[in-house]
Amino acid sequence: MKTNCFFSQRTLTCLFGVGLTVSLPALGAENLTGAALKRIDQQVERAVDRQIERQLEAATERLPALVRPDAPAPLAELPARLVIQSDTGRELFTDVEVEDGWRAVERQWLITVDVSDIHHFNQPGITVIDQTQMAGLGLTVLRFRVDPGLDSRDQLQKLLPEALVQRLDRNHIYRSQTGASKHQGPSNIDEPPSCPVPISIGMVDTAVETDHPAFAGTAVVQRDFLQDLQLADSYHAPTDHGTAVASRLTGKTSANAATRLPSATLFSASVFYGRPASVSGATLLHLVEGLAWLESNDVALINVSMAGPDNRVLATVIKRLIDRGTPVVAAVGNEGPAAPALYPAGYPGVIGVTAVDQDRQVYRWANRGEQVDYAAPGVDVAVALTDGRYGSQSGTSLAAPIVSAHLACALASTSLDNALAQLTRRADDLGDEGRDPVFGHGLLPDIH
Template identity: 40%
Template sequence: MPLRRPFATLVPLLAIALAMVSATPARAQVLGPVQGLPNVQVPDVGLPGMVPASPLRSVDDLLRGPLALTRKLQIDALRRSEPRRVDVDPHGAPILRGEFLATGLSTAQRDAVQASGFVVDRETPADATLGLDFVVLHDTRNRSTARAMRALQRAAPDATFTYQHLYLPAGHADVANATSSAPPSSSAPARRVGLVDGGVDPRDPALAHARIEPHGCQTATVSRHGTAVAARLVAGDPDTLYAADLWCGDAVGGATSNLVDALAWMAREHVAVINISLVGPDNPVLARAVQAMIARGHVLVSAVGNDGPAAPPLFPASYPGVIGVGGVDAHDRALPESGSGDQVDFCASGVFGSGRDALRGTSFAAPIVARKAAQLLDAPHAGAAAQVQQQLIGEARPLGAPGHDPRYGYGLLSP
């Protein structure tokens, strides 16, 4: 995740922390149960004292101080703060405990699942909009994640089940009252742009000329991360911002079904370009939703994440057709934490603001590229994603290796 101190300074600090771990007796920690295997006690090799015991009040609490170092620390903090609500799947990705997604359930399969102690917690309007056929199932018997999944598979062996994964912001927002300076409103025509993130503060100066259409929460809430991303996306123009809030002021949010619902809402509103500064694991329901959006002619721009160049790809940035964005610093050097690989299509400034109020991460690079894409596309149409990407390649300034570079993609796009 994004770092508050220079990388060269952080390395020795991490070395000291790891040395402390090796000198400390290993503590046992129960990780999420793995399907088909017994629960195993494994040593906890997390950095000691890095995860606070106090409850998390909002998603912004995950993005400040030590928790901003790695997504692993954020997941650990969520599990410790909300043990009854948050668990991990067999690969360590965060999930909502007791919730599962099912696709293509027949009436007989639904009856069998309900007889096994599950209820259809909610059905989503994404079915009709994007042609998806999935429901959210809730376990009423409070079983472990592994036992509940096995029960579903026994009840309907031919059905497809997956976890209710949680997607986390890809940026650092450790500022008490982070607001942006509002650039002069340009003479460019007003555009319709989409944002899937936390709540947006309409009082931010960069949003003074924008019209905000909120979605997802009964009561408006504000997220510093979502507001900062929105400020870069709109940048003082009189745009209409379709802002889907996946947290509603809670510390636990970013659920797969809510992310899919947000995309379906923007499809119904014909929003051509959508920024997603969130990262998480591959999920078959989300993958189908992304494919449906691209087929309908929408352009999805996503941060590639801040787990570093050696980390496996994160999603939705790594899905085919999504424009993945990495981050660079003020000297156009790749941020040390920025992801690397085929999923990086472009790079942009991942530093927002200056001094102690600076925000950092690929979260803040993605909206620069999304804004450029919105200037090229007024309305969704077939083939738009590929066409816009080719146009952006023509505008990008190459960095790194010729052609496509794993850190910089096809080059740098500036505001």
């Protein structure tokens, strides 16, 4: 493939022979280290993959009769800097692109600390914003801002002890893992519940439209972790993704369907803010605050239908949850079969879930790898939509709650090890014999 690259004052632009163009921030010659070149290579690879996906989506729109409507929502072109404002116009934080094409809160970093660590952050160029106590997890998370010249791990390593640098990371931003919605008419399905036992299930996601008829037969306890920010209307907490996921977990997915887990109590941590083109985001701080709150409510497990970069603080919180006996079920992500692992599904001990369609074929956009533990229906599946409607969506986000429901029901009467063994025996082995990187242990059926 022929490739031509050229520099402008601030940008490196590469033109590929297949009609793709990638633009990246330019680096001075003094910064062209091996690590920097590797980051450029990774950013180019991710940008090319995304543009190819968008071209495939455009092609499928021109051939609607030949493809299934299972593509994820197109990746929005967010601006390099997106200022998130309050309802009074005050700047709350800035959502920016950082290393490897991920996004994070501009110049904000998080670290898990002990009391003896705090004095290291009392120095020029570092401003401590706050400390968040997570008593149930035995952790304290310190959030700090750095001057522009210190906004990298390499620079912070010059100021802080190595042991601290190994525990800190950016305040990354995570996104949900579903495709576009389709409205559908009333369903004639009226399925009896299969799990009538009382259980508490946790979910960290967007807000849930709790007054939706889908949740008339189940209890939802919700906490908004962005309420104090008083977001402007254009950034207000969305409800679309959380409502769909919750309907697949404990609610109803159509007007005539039975409540899926009628005796369950769903604890919902709302951690997302709105962004252009309905691409909502959740900062790492709000995500881990939500996880800690769910742990404090003694939930049977936590469903995480979102994905993003590997992060040292998130890894620490997830490990602490698992060590304390709270299973985490996570969507493996919709970046495509050649994409690297996304997180938290990629962390050891997390139960990663992929999606399959009605023909038991894997969702074509699903990530693959050792992080896949189980498969569940997640392509063009029935969900509750906002404003009291019902419809269908696709994505690994919608497969994860099916596995969460199966596991929560099993945990009501047995240990985690036994419950996972039950799920593995129940799973229909697909693909290569035994566990494989596409379907994991196999397909678990929908909860009916």
